[in-house]
Amino acid sequence: MQINKHVHAIKIPFTITTPLGVIIDRFVYVYLIYGTNGICLIDSGVAAAEQAIFEYLWATDRKVSDISLIVQTHSHPDHIGASRTIKGETGCAVAVHPAEKAWIENVQLQARERPVPGFDTLVAGSLAVDRLLEDGEVFDLGCGLKLEVFHTPGHSRGSISLLLLGYQALFSGDAIPVPGELPVYEDVRASVASVRKLQAIKDVRFLLPSWDEPSRGDAVYPRMEEGLQYLQRIHDAVRTCTEKSAEPDPLETAKCVLKAISLPPELANPIVAGSIAAHLTLRNQKNIIRP
Numbered sequence: 001m002q003i004n005k006h007v008h009a010i011k012i013p014f015t016i017t018t019p020l021g022v023i024i025d026r027f028v029y030v031y032l033i034y035g036t037n038g039i040c041l042i043d044s045g046v047a048a049a050e051q052a053i054f055e056y057l058w059a060t061d062r063k064v065s066d067i068s069l070i071v072q073t074h075s076h077p078d079h080i081g082a083s084r085t086i087k088g089e090t091g092c093a094v095a096v097h098p099a100e101k102a103w104i105e106n107v108q109l110q111a112r113e114r115p116v117p118g119f120d121t122l123v124a125g126s127l128a129v130d131r132l133l134e135d136g137e138v139f140d141l142g143c144g145l146k147l148e149v150f151h152t153p154g155h156s157r158g159s160i161s162l163l164l165l166g167y168q169a170l171f172s173g174d175a176i177p178v179p180g181e182l183p184v185y186e187d188v189r190a191s192v193a194s195v196r197k198l199q200a201i202k203d204v205r206f207l208l209p210s211w212d213e214p215s216r217g218d219a220v221y222p223r224m225e226e227g228l229q230y231l232q233r234i235h236d237a238v239r240t241c242t243e244k245s246a247e248p249d250p251l252e253t254a255k256c257v258l259k260a261i262s263l264p265p266e267l268a269n270p271i272v273a274g275s276i277a278a279h280l281t282l283r284n285q286k287n288i289i290r291p
């Protein structure tokens with residue numbers, strides 16, 4: 001799907017099977033920025049997503065070897081899954097925030113420290129990072145295209161969002177929580193600050209997230225606000241679920257919270273419990289999204 005003159009989006013469907021055998025249908029968006037000298041990929045999707053990406057390139061009269069750079073919004077499996085294969089086929093460079101480097105260069109370390117169900121089926125393998133990106137950096141993709149880096153932690157320590165300058169297309173990775181999806185973040189206070197940071201960018205015309213459909217025009221800023229409201233809704237549920245408990249258990253609280261926000265409690269797992277634990281540290285605070 002073409003978003004604007006230079007940006008294309010590919011939706012990659014995949015499934016996750018939980019330890020209890022529940023199959024969850026998911027998708028992730030991968031974005032391509034077409035320049036005249038090369039193509040920059042924003043994330044690579046899950047393992048084997050290269051097939052859909054390569055077919056898209058051929059269908060739009062481009063070559064696989066045109067891919068010159070993969071920018072990773074962060075290191076989670078559904079964002080780096082095909083990167084090893086694509087790098088192997090094209091020799092492209094890979095860029096990421098320093099805090100995500102270790103989990104890309106050693107995916108088994110990531111699997112141990114953050115055991116996502118089905119990790120090994122989602123990721124083709126480890127790969128070397130060539131370039132580190134810091135907050136505020138602007139880098140040139142050639143042919144007049146420039147990307148500005150915004151460090152947007154919370155979902156993960158080194159999550160970044162990227163703004164294609166001039167076109168005002170914002171690639172937000174998983175930085176903006178999606179209402180109705182499982183709560184997945186390490187630091188809810190940082191997540192709020194990151195969404196606020198993105199809200200402060202002027203004239204964003206295209207919002208291009210990984211977990212959610214792309215939006216444009218008048219829909220962009222309300223989408224960011226909905227992400228903040230969802231964090232508050234989860235926080236309210238955490239407070240209600242733990243009212244009578246002095247030392248609430250994060251996993252048990254997660255089940256109660258999921259039920260309260262109309263998601264199946266059986267989807268509670270250690271990663272969701274980690275998000276809930278982040279709320280528990282702010283349990284005495286009623287409002288977490290307004291200063």
Ligand SMILES: [Zn+2]
Pocket residue numbers: 074076155174
């Ligand atoms: Zn993620």
